[in-house]
Amino acid sequence: MAFKVIKPGMLALLQDMGRHGYQHLGVTTGGPMDELAFRWGNALLDNDSNAAQIEITFGGFTVEAQQSTSIAITGADLGATLNGKGILPWQTYAIQKGDVLVFQQPKFGLRAYLAVKGGFLATSVLGSVATVMREKLGGLTGKGDKLAVHDVLPFHSTTQHTARHVPRLAIPNYEQMEINVVTGYQFKHFSGLERARFFSSTYSVSQNCDRMGYRLEGTAVGQDQPGIISEGIAYGAIQIPNDGQPIVLFRDRQTIGGYPKVGCVTSFSGALLSQKKPGDRIGFRYISVDQAEHERHLQLARIHQWR
């Protein structure tokens, strides 16, 4: 009743929608870097929206099925193969005992999601199985370990399979460069010139990009704020440290911090940004809170109606 890990690759993590309700104790949320891809994975299999999946970063990941089941692959195209035959993301596949599933390396995007009918089974810590390595919480062991060779990923076996795929229009374009930003936090303390610099420049993703945050490289954004009183950091917050190079904070971010922030990327722009690799280029686009709300509701309604 499981997948056996043959090759764990660079980084493969068990994730659900995250560990919520403990940020006041300094516990971060974890959860999928690409929320949209994760949600579609569970929708394709008619799973609970919080059912655990594997987030595969970059690839080099191989598993062998010990029982039959139905899977869905969403997110990045990591050149996946099933028994040596190429398969595409954003759809379901029937799995038989002995099948070998391989994720090679990125073709489009960076992070793929492997969902299984009913979700992967693991004991939750603080209400979630989301793996946060820095905090040593979640995952198969409960201690925040990434997947390792010989790990066994349990699920409830099933022979039921329905071929389904995500509608073409709903599949995000990971080559899109515009990242939507809601301004807030210390935005009003940045001068007009600095705001203009931030929104008109092209930034590239640096080598320092992980589940905690993405450090960008490009035109420095100046700020004359000597530091702020530490405050809660929302998902997607864009910090401007002293060197002026923006850092976008993601799922494994620290809960509080004292760098000035110009605003937050929206949940779905954050999903898009987390599919970018070092060297990829992006630009920030201002949107209002009501546009951000509209964007989110549109994406969620699409999944909901399709289900």
Next chain:
Amino acid sequence: MRWRPCSVSARSWVSANMNEALIYPPQIELVSDHACLLTFAESINDAAADVIALVTKALRNCEGIIDLVPSYTTLLVVFDTDHYDRFKITNKIKTLANKIELNSTNTSARREVVIPVYYAPEVGPDLEEVASQCNLTIDEVIKLHSETAYRAYAIGFAPGFAFLGNTPEAIRMPRKTTPRLKVPLGSVAIAEQQTAVYPSVTPGGWQILGRTPVQLVDWQSDSLALIEVGDTVRFEPITREEFLAQGGQLDGF
């Protein structure tokens, strides 16, 4: 501090020095499509900290509130977008803020947490340095640090890491120029006007004075973390024997 050069007015000087700095009802700002930041003060003060603890408690059990991150002068509210839109969440917070009786905050209502500490160079390698830099004896440093009642203003950096303030002026020291790569579990340390206990083994640049045998976080227990924002925290000096008897470990450096 949300201040900019040249913007210090007479009024903010007055409010920073008296407890009038409380902004209530708080200023509410949507920072993303699913979070808003409540600001209660422009500078750190106990009146604001009391009210933040109260509002956090009041919001805790509201349906559709996902996470609350209280800090020195602000409270970040993360909400379920299926439950609230930007108008509903603002209204909810305003209504709730109007219902809260501010007078119900007083120091006696606060929880007090007492943490036993073995202060000694073998577990507090910076104790001698702090004493000599501050022109005090080691005993005076221990006395000053342990006779102060602290307040937990914020929790972050690592799970259960509570920023406690304020240390007596006489023992204020900057962080170490080179942070240690590994600070042992339970280390009690100071930096500027703050003090803290390391709840897990992490890198850290604070000046270490001693160690507690008490476990600060236990995710298997119901209480989870010993210190919560708003608590009063005291340190109680214990002997080496008491430290060991309570399960304290001497290694780690």
